[in-house]
Amino acid sequence: MNPSLYKPAVMPTADVLRRAANVKLLILDVDGVLTTGYLDYDAHGEATKSFYVQDGLGMQLLRQNGIPLAIISGRDSTVTSARARDLKVQWVIQGAQDKGAALAKLTADAGVSLDECAYMGDDVIDLPILRAVGFACSVPNGHFLAQRTAHWVSHAAGGMGAVRELSELILFAQNKLHAAYAAYLGGDTPPTLEIQ
Numbered sequence: 681m682n683p684s685l686y687k688p689a690v691m692p693t694a695d696v697l698r699r700a701a702n703v704k705l706l707i708l709d710v711d712g713v714l715t716t717g718y719l720d721y722d723a724h725g726e727a728t729k730s731f732y733v734q735d736g737l738g739m740q741l742l743r744q745n746g747i748p749l750a751i752i753s754g755r756d757s758t759v760t761s762a763r764a765r766d767l768k769v770q771w772v773i774q775g776a777q778d779k780g781a782a783l784a785k786l787t788a789d790a791g792v793s794l795d796e797c798a799y800m801g802d803d804v805i806d807l808p809i810l811r812a813v814g815f816a817c818s819v820p821n822g823h824f825l826a827q828r829t830a831h832w833v834s835h836a837a838g839g840m841g842a843v844r845e846l847s848e849l850i851l852f853a854q855n856k857l858h859a860a861y862a863a864y865l866g867g868d869t870p871p872t873l874e875i876q
Contacts, residue, residue, distance in 0.1 A: 859872030
């Protein structure tokens with residue numbers, strides 16, 4: 681693994697890198713992971729959400745490097761559907777109050793094992809998935825039970841770069857990060873970054 685493009689706040693453990701290297705499907709919660717978790721309501725009573733653009737590029741890079749994406753959300757939202765379409769998320773399951781059942785259907789549809797799945801969630805509704813998947817991830821602004829169950833907790837908060845951080849970790853662990861960024865680097869040699 682070439683660390684020259686990868687500079688995490690804290691270097692992941694060998695176990696985390698092994699789990700990330702095995703990921704064949706990234707599954708994400710929405711509220712509190714892809715967004716900050718705040719819900720704003722417009723004058724018509726419709727909930728609006730903000731998505732972090734750098735998370736979107738991380739998801740795009742995963743997809744372009746052979747790692748498909750899925751969403752399992754407890755809420756049903758047209759805003760989430762629109763963002764998922766923009767990012768070409770292959771599987772979108774919304775209104776899932778039983779996330780364990782949603783996960784079982786998703787893995788069957790995607791043809792992957794639980795060990796090959798990564799999931800990032802932030803609350804107790806996510807615990808059935810966090811306990812089941814091979815690589816369970818949470819965010820620092822998530823509920824402590826989600827954090828305690830996770831194999832890895834991002835440095836960046838949900839809706840503020842957590843998904844980008846996870847995307848880079850997976851690509852790094854699979855030796856795909858340099859290829860993912862090659863088009864943006866041009867002919868430049870990437871700077872050597874020190875891992876601390």
